[in-house]
Every structure is written in C-alpha cells, then in structure tokens.
Amino acid sequence: MAKQPGKVESAEATKYAALSRDIEECRQEPGSTLDMLHAVQRHFGYLEPQAVGMVAEALGLTKAQLYGVATFYTMFFFEPKPPVIARVCVNLSCHLRGAQDILHTLEEAAKEQHDAFEVEEVMCLGLCEQAPALLVNEEAVGQVSAEEALAKVQACVTTISG
Amino acid sequence: MEQICLRRIHNDNSQDIESYIAHDGYTALRKALTEMTPEAVHEEVRASNMGGRGGAGFPTAMKWNFLVGARGQPKYVLCNFDESEPGTFSNRIIGEEDPHLLVEGCLLAAYATGCSIIFIYIRGEYFLAYERVKHAIEQAYARGFIGKNILGTDFSVEMHLRRGAGAYICGEETAIMNSLEGKRGYPRARPPFPANEGLFGKPTLINNVETLSNLPDIVLKGGEWWSNLGVNEGAGLNIYCLSGHVERPGAYELPMGTTARELIYEHGGGIWQGRELKAWKPGGASSAILPADMIDLVLDFKPVQAAGTILGTAGVVVMDDHTCVVDAAIRDATFFEEESCGFCFPCRDGTRVLRMLLERVRHGVAAPDTMDLIEHASTDMMGASFCGLGQFAPWPVVSTVRNFRKEYEAHILERVCPAGVCPMDGAEPDEHVDRRTLQEMLVAQKGGVLA
Numbered sequence: 377m378a379k380q381p382g383k384v385e386s387a388e389a390t391k392y393a394a395l396s397r398d399i400e401e402c403r404q405e406p407g408s409t410l411d412m413l414h415a416v417q418r419h420f421g422y423l424e425p426q427a428v429g430m431v432a433e434a435l436g437l438t439k440a441q442l443y444g445v446a447t448f449y450t451m452f453f454f455e456p457k458p459p460v461i462a463r464v465c466v467n468l469s470c471h472l473r474g475a476q477d478i479l480h481t482l483e484e485a486a487k488e489q490h491d492a493f494e495v496e497e498v499m500c501l502g503l504c505e506q507a508p509a510l511l512v513n514e515e516a517v518g519q520v521s522a523e524e525a526l527a528k529v530q531a532c533v534t535t536i537s538g
Numbered sequence: 539m540e541q542i543c544l545r546r547i548h549n550d551n552s553q554d555i556e557s558y559i560a561h562d563g564y565t566a567l568r569k570a571l572t573e574m575t576p577e578a579v580h581e582e583v584r585a586s587n588m589g590g591r592g593g594a595g596f597p598t599a600m601k602w603n604f605l606v607g608a609r610g611q612p613k614y615v616l617c618n619f620d621e622s623e624p625g626t627f628s629n630r631i632i633g634e635e636d637p638h639l640l641v642e643g644c645l646l647a648a649y650a651t652g653c654s655i656i657f658i659y660i661r662g663e664y665f666l667a668y669e670r671v672k673h674a675i676e677q678a679y680a681r682g683f684i685g686k687n688i689l690g691t692d693f694s695v696e697m698h699l700r701r702g703a704g705a706y707i708c709g710e711e712t713a714i715m716n717s718l719e720g721k722r723g724y725p726r727a728r729p730p731f732p733a734n735e736g737l738f739g740k741p742t743l744i745n746n747v748e749t750l751s752n753l754p755d756i757v758l759k760g761g762e763w764w765s766n767l768g769v770n771e772g773a774g775l776n777i778y779c780l781s782g783h784v785e786r787p788g789a790y791e792l793p794m795g796t797t798a799r800e801l802i803y804e805h806g807g808g809i810w811q812g813r814e815l816k817a818w819k820p821g822g823a824s825s826a827i828l829p830a831d832m833i834d835l836v837l838d839f840k841p842v843q844a845a846g847t848i849l850g851t852a853g854v855v856v857m858d859d860h861t862c863v864v865d866a867a868i869r870d871a872t873f874f875e876e877e878s879c880g881f882c883f884p885c886r887d888g889t890r891v892l893r894m895l896l897e898r899v900r901h902g903v904a905a906p907d908t909m910d911l912i913e914h915a916s917t918d919m920m921g922a923s924f925c926g927l928g929q930f931a932p933w934p935v936v937s938t939v940r941n942f943r944k945e946y947e948a949h950i951l952e953r954v955c956p957a958g959v960c961p962m963d964g965a966e967p968d969e970h971v972d973r974r975t976l977q978e979m980l981v982a983q984k985g986g987v988l989a
Contacts, residue, residue, distance in 0.1 A: 406698075407657065407698070407719060407720065408720075410662075410700065410703050410717065410720065411700060411701060414701055414703065448723055449702070450703070451663070466869070467625075467869055468866060469781035469855050471869045472855070473783075498704075499624070499706065499873055499877060500622060500624035500823075500873070502621055502661070502664065503630075504624070504625050504781035505627060505779065505781055505787040506787075507781055507787065511665075514665035515665075516665075
C-alpha cells in the first residue's frame with residue numbers, strides 16, 4: 377500500500393506535536409527522564425533521534441548524555457521495530473515449564489514470516505506463577521504451550537496490521 | 539486463614555477505590571491522621587517486629603528511625619516497586635489487584651516519618667500494574683486522600699508514579715535513586731545512606747511494596763496483633779511466591795515462619811505429575827539451590843540465614859527429580875550475567891566466568907578442577923563486589939557445587955548428565971571465551987580451564 381508523501385509527513389508532524397505535549401507535561405515533574413523516553417518510544421516505536429533531541433533539550437542535556445542514560449535500560453530500542461514484540465522469559469521458573477519450546481517456536485515462526493514480529497529473550501517478567509510466560513506487546517500471556525503462545529502472537533500481528 | 543495484603547484481591551473491581559473503601563479502605567489513614575501522632579504509628583510498627591519484605595529483612599521501624607533523625611527538606615518516601623527477582627511476583631499482584639492498599643501504605647509511612655513527597659518506582663515491564671496504580675493515585679487525589687490538608691488535617695503530601703525501563707539492578711536501593719534522577723542505574727557508595735542523603739540529595743525512606751501494604755492493618759489492629767500472626771518465632775504474615783514444578787503455583791500469604799514443606803506440599807499441592815522433589819530455592823535467584831532434605835527449613839529471615847543462604851524475596855522455586863541442577867544453575871548464572879550493570883569488575887567478570895564454566899560442564903568439556911574454580915570465583919565475587927547483586931550472584935551456582943557434588947562429578951569426570959538434560963556433546967562453547975578475564979579472575983589457579 378503506497379502512502380502519499382504528504383500524509384506521511386503530517387503523520388510524523390502529529391507524532392512530534394504529541395511528544396511535545398508529553399514533554400511539557402513531564403518537565404514540570406521531577407525525575408521523569410525515563411518517562412519522557414517512554415513517551416518517545418510510545419509515539420515512534422523506538423528512540424527516534426530527532427525526538428531524543430527534543431527530550432535532551434527539555435532536560436538541558438546533550439544527546440550524548442541522554443543516550444548514555446537510555447542505553448543502560450533494556451526496554452528502549454534504538455532502531456525501528458516490528459509492531460509486535462514478544463518478550464519471552466527464559467529464567468528458571470519459566471525454563472522449568474517449557475520456556476525454551478516457546479522461544480524456539482516463536483523464533484522459527486518469526487523467521488518464516490520475515491520478521492512480522494520480533495522475539496526477545498528476556499529476564500524474569502514477574503509472571504512466575506503463570507510460567508511459562510511472555511509479554512505480547514503489553515499483554516501478559518502465561519500457562520501456554522508453544523502453539524498457544526504463537527497463536528496469541530499471530531492474533532496480535534493480525535489485529536495491529538489490520 | 540488471616541490475610542492482609544491479599545485479602546481483597548478476589549473482590550469485584552478490587553482495584554477500584556469504591557471497592558477498596560467498601561472493604562475498610564483508607565480507615566487506617568483516617569485513624570492515623572485523626573487519632574494518632576506520627577510517633578504512635580511508628581510505635582505500632584516497632585511493636586510489629588516487621589522485617590522489610592524487599593529481601594533484606596531489615597527492621598522496618600529502625601529504618602524509619604533514621605529518617606526521623608535526618609536533617610533536610612523535603613523528605614521523600616520512595617516505594618521500591620522494581621520487583622525483578624526471578625521467582626517473585628507478590629508486588630505485581632498487589633499493584634494489579636489492590637493498588638489502593640499500596641497507596642494507603644505509602645501515605646501512612648510518609649505521615650509517620652515526616653515525608654512530604656512520595657515516589658513509586660515501578661518496573662517497566664509491569665504494564666497492567668502501572669496503569670492500575672496510576673489510576674488509583676488519580677482516584678485518591680480526587681477523593682482528597684492525597685494532596686493538601688488530607689482529611690482536614692495539616693498533613694499534606696504529593697505522590698508520583700515513575701516507570702523503570704528494564705534493569706534488575708534498579709531494585710537496589712541506591713541504584714533506584716540514580717535511575718529516578720534520570721541517570722544510569724549504577725549503585726552508589728554507602729555512606730551516605732539514603733536516610734541522610736538519598737533522592738535528590740535529601741533524606742529518603744525506601745520501602746518495598748509488601749512492607750508498605752502491611753501498614754494499614756498494623757495501624758488498625760496494632761503491631762502486636764500483626765506480630766503474633768507469625769509462627770516458629772516469625773513476625774506477621776509473609777507472601778511466599780511459589781513457582782516451578784508444583785501442582786499449584788501462586789502467591790500464598792502465610793504466617794512468617796511457615797516451613798518449605800508446608801508451603802510446597804500443603805499449599806502448593808506437592809510436586810507436579812506425581813514426581814519427587816529434587817531441589818528448591820527459598821528466595822529468588824540470589825538464594826542457594828537447596829537439596830530436598832532441607833525441606834523442613836523454616837522460611838524466615840534468620841533460620842534461612844542460619845542455613846547458609848537468604849530468604850530474600852521468598853520467591854520459592856521448586857525443581858522435580860527430572861531436573862538437572864547444572865541446567866538450573868546456569869539459568870540463574872545467565873540472569874546475573876545479563877543483569878550485572880558493569881560498574882565493578884568482580885561482578886561484571888565474575889558473572890560471566892561462572893556462566894562460562896557452567897557452559898563447559900553442560901557440554902561435557904569442563905576441566906577436572908572446575909568445581910574449585912567455581913568456589914574460587916564465587917568467593918572473590920562475594921567479597922569484592924560493590925553491591926548486593928554481585929555479592930549474591932554466585933550463590934545459585936556455588937550452592938549446587940556444594941549440595942549436588944556427585945552430579946557435578948558425573949558431568950565433569952564421567953561426561954554424563956544423570957538427568958539426561960544437558961547436551962554433553964563435547965562441543966567447545968564460547969568460542970569467544972576471554973581467556974585473559976579468566977586468568978585475572980582466577981589468578982591463584984594453575985591450569986584449570988586454561989590448561
């Protein structure tokens with residue numbers, strides 16, 4: 377589906393405007409650096425450089441300083457990502473109940489589907505009583521077989537790509 | 539059975555303020571603000587004998603003492619909601635199902651210690667809990683439980699919610715302050731302690747979600763009542779998080795001092811699939827992996843410490859007799875390697891060395907003295923790491939060497955994995971092994987994996 381260049385530009389402009397509002401709201405509040413970075417990622421799907429620049433300016437930091445902070449944290453992305461991300465916990469409680477099966481199944485499927493979604497191997501998600509567990513974007517999914525986990529991810533891909 | 543933190547979680551709309559108020563919510567706040575002095579609230583917490591539920595078990599009332607005596611304004615309450623210890627999920631359940639309990643607990647702590655600004659720092663992966671706590675704070679503001687002149691008294695407080703972004707180290711009490719200040723989440727040197735020079739350089743009380751969530755009942759029913767809920771000399775109730783190979787994994791709020799046997803067999807329904815218990819952990823990744831014959835251990839801070847490990851967050855993980863302890867240990871080792879912040883070298887290098895040594899054991903290519911190397915690296919890390927992460931990271935590994943020696947001997951000397959789990963394929967893992975790192979870490983060793 378080809379997009380009109382003008383529309384893309386205005387969609388981008390909307391994102392920057394929305395981010396500006398979020399930054400304004402956050403900067404009144406102490407200790408909201410990470411919240412501002414979360415806002416960038418919410419609007420752009422990753423830490424888009426120009427948007428990071430806006431946050432840096434609001435905080436009185438250089439971009440290098442802000443990237444120094446951002447790169448410490450595993451939830452921030454520095455390049456565009458597929459719209460669906462499956463974070464699979466591989467720590468002990470989930471491992472004991474089949475996390476590796478889920479991981480392999482999802483990784484294979486992602487490869488076959490040319491990265492329609494991304495699979496991340498992550499540390500404990502605090503869903504241990506529901507092991508094996510994963511996050512499909514923001515939704516917690518637990519006590520599932522590898523097939524059920526894949527179905528959940530597929531459903532999310534379908535919903536988002538419309 | 540008596541329940542405190544988990545009492546309301548099955549109510550309809552338990553996360554909503556109406557439901558909370560209908561079940562005695564905010565009555566403790568009213569009682570404290572209108573009938574009790576801050577000192578009287580503090581006194582009840584002292585009488586409760588509560589040890590902090592974040593993992594260290596430090597006496598809560600004593601921590602509060604430090605705040606009361608500290609100079610500087612404003613004073614902060616920082617609620618540590620960065621729950622990331624593998625096997626632990628009690629804070630998440632409170633945040634998702636009873637966020638107002640946490641809000642009320644925070645307010646009581648602020649009142650008792652003279653703090654005027656409250657921060658709740660929640661881990662980034664807790665999306666639902668974040669939304670629920672955020673909504674709860676908004677509701678509490680709207681109803682006048684947070685803000686200026688709360689309930690018509692001269693007690694005023696503000697409350698803010700902040701999100702982390704994926705870093706286990708930020709649960710460490712000094713790293714969490716750096717993170718909240720918009721820095722990399724490195725730990726700070728102590729002293730100065732947070733109570734004197736904490737968040738933004740001001741006196742700061744850092745308490746865990748579960749610690750704070752117990753405060754409303756302590757205020758309503760008294761510290762002594764709370765204290766007496768424990769068994770085997772334990773104080774109060776404690777949420778044990780049970781996971782792994784049990785029939786009924788879940789969060790169990792039980793008397794502090796419950797034994798592992800009661801937890802696993804009576805409450806958790808025993809080992810799944812009719813199997814036998816082989817190994818278990820009392821308190822998250824940072825605790826030792828213990829053998830089945832230690833199942834009668836009393837799960838309280840002191841008894842577990844006397845047994846050589848820690849209760850920590852009381853995240854109990856159970857392993858059945860089909861489990862390989864090397865395969866289990868390497869999961870925890872991988873976790874710590876991944877989560878080491880890299881600030882100090884004993885942790886940064888040590889977590890990597892332990893994982894690499896275990897990798898060799900799994901593939902059947904470990905040197906004969908591997909167990910000695912693990913002991914050696916572990917001792918170095920425990921003594922020389924800057925913060926608790928590196929000091930406790932070796933425990934899941936070195937404890938398996940000590941408690942399951944025969945199993946390691948089978949892997950290392952006979953090249954066999956008795957449980958049939960490890961690949962044992964003779965493949966040399968870690969082509970990128972940094973030999974120099976190993977050499978420096980294990981300088982006192984001759985030969986070993988380098989031979």
